[in-house]
Amino acid sequence: MTDGGVVDDENVPGGEADREPDPSDSLRTFGAVMQALREHAGYSRTEFADLVRFSKHTVASVELGRRMPDVALVERSEEALGNTGALRKASKHVTRGRGDVGLAEWFRQWARLERVAVSLCTYECRLVPGLLQSEGYARAVFEGTVPVAPDSLLEDFMVRRMERQRMLFERPTTPFSFIVEEHVFRRRFGDPEQMRQMLDHVLELSAPRNVTLQVVPLEAGLHACLDGPVQLLETPKGQRLAYSEGQQNGRLISDVKEVSLLCQRYDTLRSQALNAKDSRGLLERLRGEL
Secondary structure (H helix, E strand, O other): OHHHOOOOHHHOOOOHHHOOOOOOHHHHHHHHHHHHHHHHHOOOHHHHHHHHOOOHHHHHHHHOOOOOOOHHHHHHHHHHOOOOOHHHHHHOOOOOOOOOOOOOHHHHHHHHHHOOOOEEEEEEOOOOOHHHOOHHHHHHHHHOOOOOOOHHHHHHHHHHHHHHOOHHHHOOOOOEEEEEEHHHHHOOOOOHHHHHHHHHHHHHHOOOOOEEEEEEOHHHOOOOOOOOOEEEEEOOOOOEEEEEEEOOEEEEEOOHHHHHHHHHHHHHHHHHOOOHHHHHHHHHHHHHHO
8 A cells, every 4th residue: 555554444345346247127117117207207318318417328328228317317317207205215225336447547446435434524725526416517527538538438438427415315414624725616618508507407416415515716816735635534443544546547645644634635735715605606607607
C-alpha cells in the first residue's frame, strides 16, 4: 500500500473484487414491469423518454434488462405512471452484480471502499463529481476521453456511473458531503436543455438530508485545497482514508498524517464555501440564466 499506510481489507466486502456483473433475472423483470406500466399508460417509448427526461436509448436499455435503473429514472417514472410504488419498491431488489467492469483500474479499490464507508467527503474543482452527474453530463465526459472508448465500453462506463449514484438514496443514514467550485457548474456542455438537466439532477440528488452540497463561489479567492480534487472516507472500523486522482492515475492514501492533513484542509474549505441553502440558491440562479 502507498505511503507506508495499511488499508484494513476486512472493511472491503469479501470477494467483491473478483465478481463479474451478470444479466440478472431481477433486471429483466424490473424492465418488463416498467415497460408494461408504460404501455398500459399509453406512452410510446419516445414519449415516455421525453416525459422522464432520459434518452430513448436509456429507457430501452432498462426495459430490456441491459442496464441498472437510475434512481432519478425510477422516481420520475413513478410520478409519470401513477405513483403506485411498484417501480420504487422493485428497484430495491434489482441486482446486476458488483464487478469492476466500467471502472478505471486505479479507481476500483476506492470504489469497493465506498460501498461500505460510514461517511464520504468529496472536493472537486475539475468537473461535477461522478456521484452527482446527470446521464447527459456523464456521457459527454466519457465521449470526450482520449483515446476514444468503443461503444460497448462506453455503455459499461455509463452503467457503473449511474449505479454508483444509488448509494445516495439506498444509504439514507450515511452522510455524503460535496464541496464543488462554482466554475464547475458554469462550464458549458451540450445545449442549454442539457445544462438545465444537469443542474436539476444535482439539485435532486443533493436534496436528501444525508447529502450536503456546498459551492465555493468565484469570489472566495485562494483556499487550502488548491492542490487538487480529493475524496475522504471513514470505514466501519473508524479508519480514515483518502483518494486523489490525476491524469490516467489514482492514489489511495492511508498514511495517517497525510490523511489527517487532507481532512484539515477539507474542514477549512467547508467554512469558506457557501452553506447548503445558499449553494442550492446559486445553482437555481444558474439554471435560471440558461
